[in-house]
Amino acid sequence: MENNQQTLKSSMKTRHVVMLSLGGAIGAGLFAGSSSAIQAAGPSVILAYLLAGLVLFVVIYGVGQIVLHQKTKSLGMSGIVSPYLGERFGHFTDWVYWADSMAVMVAEAAAIAQFLHVWWPQVPNWAFVLGVAILTLGINLYSVRVFAETEYWLALLKVLVVILLIVIGFWFLMVQVFHLGFQSGLSQMNQHGGFMPNGYKGIFNAMLMVIYSYGGSELIAITVSEVENPKEAIPKAIRGVMSRIIAFYVIPMFLFLELFSWQFLSATKASPFVLIFDKFGIPFAGDLINLVIILALFSVINSMIYATSRSLYACVQGSKHGFGRYLSKLSRRQAPVRAIAFCAGVLFIGVVLSYIFGNALFDIMAGSISYTVLITWMMLLLASIVFYFREGMAVWKKIVSLITLVILLVIAYNLVISNPIGITLFALVVCFLSFISFSKSK
Structure with missing residues (x-):
């Protein structure tokens, strides 16, 4: 059952990593959360998506760049961060990413x-929640290849739905231009209220939801240890x-804002996707998008179990005693099945929490995702900045990275002042515990 070779098996192909990174950038934030971003910034939400995309x-x-210069495969976020910021901050990044995820x-x-x-409804x-927990546990325990497939x-399903929306949206836009003329259409x-009804502040406030939407793209850093050829797949x-x-966020946002007023989009509870499909007369559009959103959410959970189990394995690898040693064992398939089971077990705790808190559970916990994404991005960016200076990389890489770090700090400030104090305190506690839990001896 167990494998003494403490190396994760390279089971993922280039197409898996490309599609994982693609799926990570197309989640429920696009299908269901775009209305919040539009409400904050109005039409200038397009700039928020572009700016956050550049940061990402x-x-x-x-x-x-770090992966291309590595002589051996890295493991977890710490494999990227530790060589440049030290083992403590690598450990910190892994645990923050794990806990908030x-x-x-x-x-x-x-x-x-x-x-x-x-x-x-009955x-x-x-x-x-219980059904989701059982299904995701089974998929992730079976094999990495099954997870990746x-x-x-x-x-791919999410991509096809977005492409269909773009095609339909452009059709309506052409009809609108035909009736109103090129300039008016x-x-x-x-x-x-103009392109920026809420000013620059609205753009940065919208970026809080945009960062949430893009969260998951950093999964690329986790896949390095299980990709057959990381120096081909990751770049x-x-x-x-x-x-x-641009294809899956900026273009859909442009179509939404040209076909509907931004006040209507920010006030309606319906997904903009439902509105487009309804406008086209597609039968059962609401049920269709409801299904897509469910699959998008399931995709996020599936990816999170993968990512958090690998982060946990990276944290406990090499442990000589206690629970860490137990979790660090690999299966015959060279998969961290105990770490997977432990992470999925937390999802079973979610079953109990769902029973206790009901719908309030989502609001209590979902706010933490922007914190985990920002902290993870900052640690990865800091590691790359140190790498650039240490390896004598081009000056433009250093300057762009430092400017990006400043932008992330501004976003973090807006996140703190706009989030409920309870969510902020939760994030601070997670960061504090992650930082002080480091031990070289394990």
Whole structure:
């Protein structure tokens, strides 16, 4: 059952990593959360998506540069961070990413329960959460390849839905231009208070939801240890980041804002995707998008179990005693099955929490995702900055990375002042415990 060779098996192919990074950037934030971003910034939300996309690209580009210069495969976030910021900060990054991602995973499961409850109101939410926990545990325990294939097809489904939306949206936009003329037909977003109704502050406030939407793209750093050829797969996934941001966020946002007023989009509870498909007359559009959102949320949970189990394994690898030694054992398939089971076990705790708190559970826990993404991005960016200076890289890489770090600090400030104090305190406690828990001896 167990394997004494403490090396994760290289089971993931380049196409898996490319589609994982693609699926990570297309989640429930796009399908269901875009209304909040539009409410904060109005039409200038497009700039928020572009700016956050540039920040993400700079961060992931730095990860790619580090991977290309590594002589051995890294393990977890710490494998990227530790060589440049030290083992303590590598350990800190792994645990922060693990702890907050577990909270996000429970929140996403609670959200799935809410969407399923629309179809089966007689079934309690906790029962849906239980079903999600069992399914994701089985997929991740079976093999890395099964996980990768599952995520590949889920990501592909999300991509196809977005492409369909773009095609339909452009059709309506052409009809609008035909009736109103070229200039009037392409300037509808500026007819309701201008392009920036809430100023620059609105853009940075919208970026809180945008960062949430992009969270998951940093999963690229986790996959390094299980990719057959990371020096081919990781750069290929990174090169497409900005094109994916433009194709799957900026273009849909442009279509939404040209076809509907931004006040309507920010006030309605319906997903903009539902509005587009309804406008086209597609039967059961609401049910179709409801299903896609459920699959998108399931995809996030599936990825989170993968990512958090590898982060946990990276934290406990080499432990000589106690629970850490137990969790560090690999299966015959060279998979961290005990770490997977432990992380999935937290999802079963979510079943109990869902029973106790009901719908409030999602609001309590989901707010933490922006913190975990920001902290993780900052640590990866800091590691790449040190790498650039240590290796004597081009000056422009250093300058761009430092400017990006300043932007992340501004976003972090807006996150603190806009989030409920309870969520901020929770994030601080997680960071404090993650930092002081480091021990060289394990």
